[in-house]
Every structure is written in structure tokens, then in C-alpha cells.
Amino acid sequence: MxxxxxxxxxxxxxxxxxxxxxxxIFQGSHLSLMTWFRAMWYICVQKNGASALGxxxxxxxxxYRTAWLCIHKLRRAMxxxxxxxxxxxxxxxxxxxxxxKSGKRGRGAEGKNIVLIAAERDRRGIGxxxxxxxxxxxxxxxxxxxxxxxxxxxxxxxxSLRGYNGLRKAGYEHKVTHSxxxxxxxxxxxxxxxxxxxxxxxxxxxxxxxxxxxxxxxxDEFTFRFNRRKSGSRGKLFYRLAQQAVQVEAAxxxxxxxTQYVGxx
Numbered sequence: 001m002x003x004x005x006x007x008x009x010x011x012x013x014x015x016x017x018x019x020x021x022x023x024x025i026f027q028g029s030h031l032s033l034m035t036w037f038r039a040m041w042y043i044c045v046q047k048n049g050a051s052a053l054g055x056x057x058x059x060x061x062x063x064y065r066t067a068w069l070c071i072h073k074l075r076r077a078m079x080x081x082x083x084x085x086x087x088x089x090x091x092x093x094x095x096x097x098x099x100x101k102s103g104k105r106g107r108g109a110e111g112k113n114i115v116l117i118a119a120e121r122d123r124r125g126i127g128x129x130x131x132x133x134x135x136x137x138x139x140x141x142x143x144x145x146x147x148x149x150x151x152x153x154x155x156x157x158x159x160s161l162r163g164y165n166g167l168r169k170a171g172y173e174h175k176v177t178h179s180x181x182x183x184x185x186x187x188x189x190x191x192x193x194x195x196x197x198x199x200x201x202x203x204x205x206x207x208x209x210x211x212x213x214x215x216x217x218x219x220d221e222f223t224f225r226f227n228r229r230k231s232g233s234r235g236k237l238f239y240r241l242a243q244q245a246v247q248v249e250a251a252x253x254x255x256x257x258x259t260q261y262v263g264x265x
Contacts, residue, residue, distance in 0.1 A: 078224035
């Protein structure tokens, strides 16, 4: 390709003029790259995440819709294409978010959204995590998503939910915890810690409200931040987000607003 004016390049193969932003999350945007970089920096320096309204005010954007679209496109970039699956000993559990605040809690709660949590054991701490919005806790759903998130031959630790019974046949070492093994002891502490932090983040950053069809985008942002929580430099987060922004597919408004029950991995 040969550089051209006005942000266009000449393709040596087809001899067409294309934008340098073609095929990235910036494709089709009327915002300048400088504005995008300012948006990425603002999001990265906010320890607990940023809202579209906060981004609009910080950058002086003309409309809330522009800020909302910008922040959702950047959330898509927080999932690195071809990222490695979790490996080792992994705790797996589900948590429930949103919906009615009163009534039954936990499994079977009405109006709530199910989030599958996978957390690597890192000695006594938590390694990397993955979060997935799932429609149910059937064996078929759980196994399919676990295969997507966790490498074969890993050791998976779960509770006694029947939906996990097929994991051994799926190629995993499966260990089941039971509450009687340690009276009062938390048998899946990493998953429960992540669930607690996630709900606190939703109540704080999202003020307890989110669009169900965009829940996976919010989970991806939480995962991006959590897995880089030990980074001592905001600049590294900015670099990683900028790097991934040119690797993911374009996400136009029509694609982001398209109704969906659960998002990508």
C-alpha cells in the first residue's frame, strides 16, 4: 500500500483508495483519531470504569448517542481476537445479576440474568477470569461455554449442580466440592469473590442498571479490567486497548444495537 492524502491509502492489489481506519472499530466514525485516543485514555484511567455520560462530559461530545456508541465500540475491543483459553485448575460457578430485587435468590430466581464465572487458581489468589452471559444452566449450555473458555485437560472445580456432570467426558478433570467437606468454608472462594466484585461494579459504575442485550459487553469490560488489575501503569492498559482496537472487526451502530440474548466470548 502507498500512503495518500486525507487518511486514505492506495491498495497495491486492487488499486482502490481505502481509509486507514477500514476494518477496525474506528471504521465509519466521524470522530477524529485524536478524539478516539482521548476516549481510550479517559476509559483506561477510570479505575472502576466509565459511563457514556461521563465520557460525553469529559470529551465535550455533542450527543449522548455518540458517547454511548464510542464506549460500546471500545468494549468490543476489550476482547483480544484469538485470546488464550484458561488453563490449570479452574473454579467454575454461576451468579445472577439484574432483574427483580425481591423474591427468590440464586438458582431459579425470576427475571435475572445468568453469568458463568471461570476463575483460575493462582496459589491462594485469583489468576485470569472469564465471564459469559448464558441463557440457562443445562448441561449442554454449560459444557459448550466451558469448552469455549477453558483448555482441555484442565482441572475444573464446581459444586454439585447436575449440569456439570458431563465435564469428565468432555476431556476435563472434574472435581466436585460439597459443603460438608468444611463446615462454614467457602468451597469456591475465587468465583464468589469475582461475583461479589462484579455486582459491586454493576451497582457503582452502571448504577445497578444495564441493557440485557449488552450485558456481555459489560462483562467483557469487567474482565479486561480485572485481568489487568495488577498493572501499575494506566499507559499499559491504553496501549493494550489501542492495539486491540485495530485487531477486532468493525462494529457499526446497527451491529451493536442488534437484539441479542447473549454476546460473544
